[in-house]
Amino acid sequence: MTRNQLATVIACAVLMVYLNQILLSAGLFRTTATNASVAIALSPLVSSLMAALVLRDRLGYLRIAGVALGFGGVLIVVLQSPGARVAEAGLGDAMVVASVVTFAVGGVLVQRLARETDALHASAMIYACGTLMLAMHTAFVGAATNVKAWVPGFWPLMLVLFSSLIATTFGNLAWNHAIARLGVARVSLWFYWVPVFGVGFAALLLGETLTAWHGVGLVAVIAGTALGTYSRA
Numbered sequence: 001m002t003r004n005q006l007a008t009v010i011a012c013a014v015l016m017v018y019l020n021q022i023l024l025s026a027g028l029f030r031t032t033a034t035n036a037s038v039a040i041a042l043s044p045l046v047s048s049l050m051a052a053l054v055l056r057d058r059l060g061y062l063r064i065a066g067v068a069l070g071f072g073g074v075l076i077v078v079l080q081s082p083g084a085r086v087a088e089a090g091l092g093d094a095m096v097v098a099s100v101v102t103f104a105v106g107g108v109l110v111q112r113l114a115r116e117t118d119a120l121h122a123s124a125m126i127y128a129c130g131t132l133m134l135a136m137h138t139a140f141v142g143a144a145t146n147v148k149a150w151v152p153g154f155w156p157l158m159l160v161l162f163s164s165l166i167a168t169t170f171g172n173l174a175w176n177h178a179i180a181r182l183g184v185a186r187v188s189l190w191f192y193w194v195p196v197f198g199v200g201f202a203a204l205l206l207g208e209t210l211t212a213w214h215g216v217g218l219v220a221v222i223a224g225t226a227l228g229t230y231s232r233a
Helices: 003-030 033-040 043-054 061-079 091-114 119-140 154-182 184-206 212-230
Strands: none
Touching: 003 033, 003 091, 003 119, 033 061, 033 091, 033 184, 043 061, 043 091, 043 184, 061 184, 061 212, 091 119, 091 154, 091 184, 119 154, 154 184, 184 212
């Protein structure tokens, strides 16, 4: 890689891994799950605006309609979930929104970087650098010496490994590969499926109840994703 490409990799690591993870975890600690889900659902809108401003992508009527329809579907799915509670916006919500912005800006940089180098290679370097940054942060704040936190027990450790290997490693490599092929504006629309799958697995694994409104929200998410993904202008 050239110096400019390496600088872009480091910038992506800071934005998409280091700042994103710190802001998201701190924000989730300070807000409700409902507020966080709604804030995260802003990602397609933020990513589309960033792509239009930085990469000069065309933000056509169909894509705008897809973003709006998908966001409406997410609101229905989230707000109709058992125990959903919209709280007054505060610092936690601002942190979650900031994490969305850092990830969207990083996604734009990944799309630009993918035009010059291999997306898989770039992704591996981004998350290796980001992991190193998080490890250094952990050592700096003194959390690295907490043995109990590093060895919390068998099942918590299995959950951490599943999250790191499946959700983070596989998920983000696939995500960056998709950005290289489709562009960050189109790929970001699939963020709308995060709360949909969350509600579905809650019903499957935790026995939570689904209503007709969840079906309406699902249809809106499908329609919004289709409109935004396949629109050309």
